[in-house]
Amino acid sequence: MKTPVQRTRVKICGLTREEDIEAAVAAGADALGFVMWPGSARAIDEARLARLSACVPPFVTRVGLFVDQPPDEIRRCARHLDLVQLHGDETAEACAHLDIPWIKALRMRDGLDLHAEATRYAGARGLLLDAYRPGMPGGTGETFDWSRIPANLAKPVILAGGLTATNVAEAIQRVRPYAVDVSGGVEAAKGVKDPVSIRAFLSQVFHTQAP
Numbered sequence: 001m002k003t004p005v006q007r008t009r010v011k012i013c014g015l016t017r018e019e020d021i022e023a024a025v026a027a028g029a030d031a032l033g034f035v036m037w038p039g040s041a042r043a044i045d046e047a048r049l050a051r052l053s054a055c056v057p058p059f060v061t062r063v064g065l066f067v068d069q070p071p072d073e074i075r076r077c078a079r080h081l082d083l084v085q086l087h088g089d090e091t092a093e094a095c096a097h098l099d100i101p102w103i104k105a106l107r108m109r110d111g112l113d114l115h116a117e118a119t120r121y122a123g124a125r126g127l128l129l130d131a132y133r134p135g136m137p138g139g140t141g142e143t144f145d146w147s148r149i150p151a152n153l154a155k156p157v158i159l160a161g162g163l164t165a166t167n168v169a170e171a172i173q174r175v176r177p178y179a180v181d182v183s184g185g186v187e188a189a190k191g192v193k194d195p196v197s198i199r200a201f202l203s204q205v206f207h208t209q210a211p
């Protein structure tokens with residue numbers, strides 16, 4: 001099904017506290033991300049996921065972020081989630097075996113062919129495009145060259161990587177993504193969100209009309 005034209009969706013990622021969930025939802029976020037990868041400073045465990053997930057109102061999507069983690073671990077967390085974000089080097093075959101909707105994160109290393117990736121990850125609900133920095137799976141706070149994103153990609157694009165209230169309007173106008181995803185750009189410290197930055201980010205998105 002072709003995705004109809006609509007306003008740009010927003011995911012706020014790396015939530016660890018109830019008050020940050022409240023701030024993101026109040027500001028109008030469509031999706032909230034929980035980092036389940038223990039290597040991150042924003043990681044939460046399954047018990048905290050269960051508590052935070054219970055605070056999320058209906059019609060706001062709960063997204064679990066995993067990096068090359070065992071399918072059993074993903075399945076255990078899945079009961080608290082609506083969608084998983086696979087942010088490592090997961091193969092298309094491994095992704096296809098999951099019984100929860102998933103998006104595939106791709107780090108924009110040199111030479112990456114996004115059309116080929118869209119074909120490879122045919123079961124993905126969308127492709128999340130993030131900056132590439134060797135040795136770091138994501139959450140770098142860095143942007144990448146948005147002109148590398150083709151306009152006619154076969155999957156909805158979720159644009160990530162170094163977005164802030166200052167650059168998100170330009171990002172939407174240039175890329176016209178299905179959604180934008182932000183973590184570091186709305187933080188006071190790693191894993192601690194700043195409500196003022198969250199509101200500023202969402203306000204920019206809501207006031208930006210893609211051409």
Ligand SMILES: O=C(O)c1ccccc1N[C@@H]1O[C@H](COP(=O)(O)O)[C@@H](O)[C@H]1O
Nearest residue numbers: 013040137138139141160161162183184
């Ligand atoms: O947030 C993390 O710590 C993280 C760890 C491992 C993989 C991805 C991670 N975060 C995701 O990275 C992008 C960009 O984040 P930022 O806005 O540049 O800080 C975003 O999708 C986060 O969900």
